[in-house]
Amino acid sequence: xxxxxxxxxxxxxxxxxxxxxxxxxxxxxxxxxxxxxxxxxxxxxxxxxxxxxxxxxxxxxxxxxxxxxxxxxxxxxxxxxxxxxxxxxxx
Amino acid sequence: xxxxxxxxxxxxxxxxxxxxxxxxxxxxxxxxxxxxxxxxxxxxxxxxxxxxxxxxxxxxxxxxxxxxxxxxxxxxxxxxxxxxxxxxxxxxxxxxxxxxxxxxxxxxxxxxxxxxxxxxxxxxxxxxxxxxxxxxxxxxxxxxxxxxxxxxxxxxxxxxxxxxxxxxxxxxxxxxxxxxxxxxxxxxxxxxxxxxxxxxxxxxxxxxxxxxxxxxxxxxxxxxxxxxxxxxxxxxxxxxxxxxxxxxxxxxxxxxxxxxxxxxxxxxxxxxxxxxxxxxxxxxxxxxxxxxxxxxxxxxxxxxxxxxxxxxxxxxxxxxxxxxxxxxxxxxxxxxxxxxxxxxxxxxxxxxxxxxxxxxxxxxxxxxxxxxxxxxxxxxxxxxxxxxxxxxxxxxxxxxxxxxxxxxxx
Numbered sequence: 001x002x003x004x005x006x007x008x009x010x011x012x013x014x015x016x017x018x019x020x021x022x023x024x025x026x027x028x029x030x031x032x033x034x035x036x037x038x039x040x041x042x043x044x045x046x047x048x049x050x051x052x053x054x055x056x057x058x059x060x061x062x063x064x065x066x067x068x069x070x071x072x073x074x075x076x077x078x079x080x081x082x083x084x085x086x087x088x089x090x091x
Numbered sequence: 092x093x094x095x096x097x098x099x100x101x102x103x104x105x106x107x108x109x110x111x112x113x114x115x116x117x118x119x120x121x122x123x124x125x126x127x128x129x130x131x132x133x134x135x136x137x138x139x140x141x142x143x144x145x146x147x148x149x150x151x152x153x154x155x156x157x158x159x160x161x162x163x164x165x166x167x168x169x170x171x172x173x174x175x176x177x178x179x180x181x182x183x184x185x186x187x188x189x190x191x192x193x194x195x196x197x198x199x200x201x202x203x204x205x206x207x208x209x210x211x212x213x214x215x216x217x218x219x220x221x222x223x224x225x226x227x228x229x230x231x232x233x234x235x236x237x238x239x240x241x242x243x244x245x246x247x248x249x250x251x252x253x254x255x256x257x258x259x260x261x262x263x264x265x266x267x268x269x270x271x272x273x274x275x276x277x278x279x280x281x282x283x284x285x286x287x288x289x290x291x292x293x294x295x296x297x298x299x300x301x302x303x304x305x306x307x308x309x310x311x312x313x314x315x316x317x318x319x320x321x322x323x324x325x326x327x328x329x330x331x332x333x334x335x336x337x338x339x340x341x342x343x344x345x346x347x348x349x350x351x352x353x354x355x356x357x358x359x360x361x362x363x364x365x366x367x368x369x370x371x372x373x374x375x376x377x378x379x380x381x382x383x384x385x386x387x388x389x390x391x392x393x394x395x396x397x398x399x400x401x402x403x404x405x406x407x408x409x410x411x412x413x414x415x416x417x418x419x420x421x422x423x424x425x426x427x428x429x430x431x432x433x434x435x436x437x438x439x440x441x442x443x444x445x446x447x448x449x450x451x452x453x454x455x456x457x458x459x460x461x462x463x464x465x466x467x468x469x470x471x472x473x474x475x476x477x478x479x480x481x482x483x484x485x486x487x488x489x490x491x492x493x494x495x496x497x498x499x500x501x
Contacts, residue, residue, distance in 0.1 A: 015158075016158055016220075017155065017158055017159075018153075018154040018155040018156065018157050018158045018159070019154040019155065020153070020154060020155050021153060021154055038155055039155075042159075042221050042222065042224075043155075045221040046158075046220060046221040046222065049217055049218075049220075049221060052217060053217060053218065
């Protein structure tokens with residue numbers, strides 16, 4: 001299963017939640033909190049839903065609620081993906 | 092009683108994306124009704140509409156708001172920006188609790204809602220946007236404008252089809268009288284998606300003609316129903332003395348309002364539109380002779396045109412006041428229609444020129460003096476706007492400009 005990259009996540013955020021004109025999303029934002037990037041919890045839900053569909057991985061709401069930065073989001077997604085792969089793609 | 096005045100206007104309409112563009116097209120009596128281009132209308136019995144053309148969301152709406160907004164909300168965001176810029180009010184100096192927003196709505200975010208319902212039924216709940224949680228609500232325009240402009244005082248939405256457009260402005264006036272410093276009000280709608288059009292068709296009033304020049308002919312012997320449109324207007328209203336104190340440019344006063352409800356069908360009792368007009372005049376302390384022009388509801392359904400013509404004749408006398416319906420050139424803008432007519436009424440009084448009713452040849456049997464063909468000069472300080480909503484809503488509003496002799500309005 002393909003890993004979600006920072007570029008991939010940023011593309012998804014742009015497509016499904018838009019982009020704050022005051023923010024540079026291409027400037028190495030892995031550790032920048034989502035709220036400083038202009039994204040609220042609903043934007044994260046929307047992105048999580050899209051990632052869930054595109055990557056075939058389910059992101060639990062409680063885990064998503066603890067995610068503060070794109071880097072943490074990637075860790076959550078890619079850990080789940082690794083678990084799916086380890087379980088033979090049937091988590 | 093304090094006076095409530097209009098100090099800012101923002102317009103997004105088939106006639107234009109700015110107030111000057113809208114007004115010049117309206118004065119020219121241009122017909123902006125055309126075949127629907129937003130989707131293929133071929134399979135629908137009604138295929139015409141007054142669309143807003145040339146609106147580019149990325150140019151008028153912040154990037155973060157584009158994915159979470161219906162077409163109508165994007166229009167509302169652009170119109171509100173226009174209204175606040177026009178009012179030149181420095182909201183940073185005000186408490187957010189002193190500013191409110193009351194809009195009308197009729198369609199909801201149907202285009203957004205249709206897309207997400209299709210995602211639900213064709214795929215799964217997981218394919219439905221999280222923004223569906225609010226993007227299709229009637230109240231979403233008020234909500235998004237409240238957030239965007241930090242308007243944390245009184246807020247609300249009025250839903251009464253076309254009549255809601257005046258009801259919202261009347262509610263804004265109540266809030267100003269109760270002490271709210273600035274209220275954003277009016278209405279913007281867009282029912283032009285298959286779901287919205289189907290809902291309107293179910294109402295049974297839409298024209299099925301394909302000729303844009305004959306599809307919507309209010310007060311014409313050849314009237315054959317209505318054409319929908321999209322867009323509307325948002326207004327910044329304030330208390331008159333406060334507006335004067337900050338040196339605001341004032342378009343005019345929201346001087347009087349009347350609202351009535353019709354008896355149930357088949358009751359045998361007469362319709363109550365006349366009484367709504369009389370209540371609005373009384374509220375404005377205006378005599379019929381003070382009114383220089385009426386912006387009509389203009390249903391283009393013969394029995395409804397008759398009711399309106401009779402009400403106007405009863406109040407003003409036969410052919411007793413110039414009547415116009417610029418919406419004949421744009422289609423009916425749901426909750427956006429009456430706020431756009433308020434704008435028309437205010438500009439007519441300011442500039443002394445009544446915009447004509449496009450396309451229509453008036454049936455003399457209606458006994459109204461309809462302005463057609465070209466703008467007509469007028470010198471007056473008060474105008475009346477009539478708006479009816481499907482289901483029996485009747486509303487009327489009087490707007491007034493400062494007396495040209497410098498005296499205070501009555």
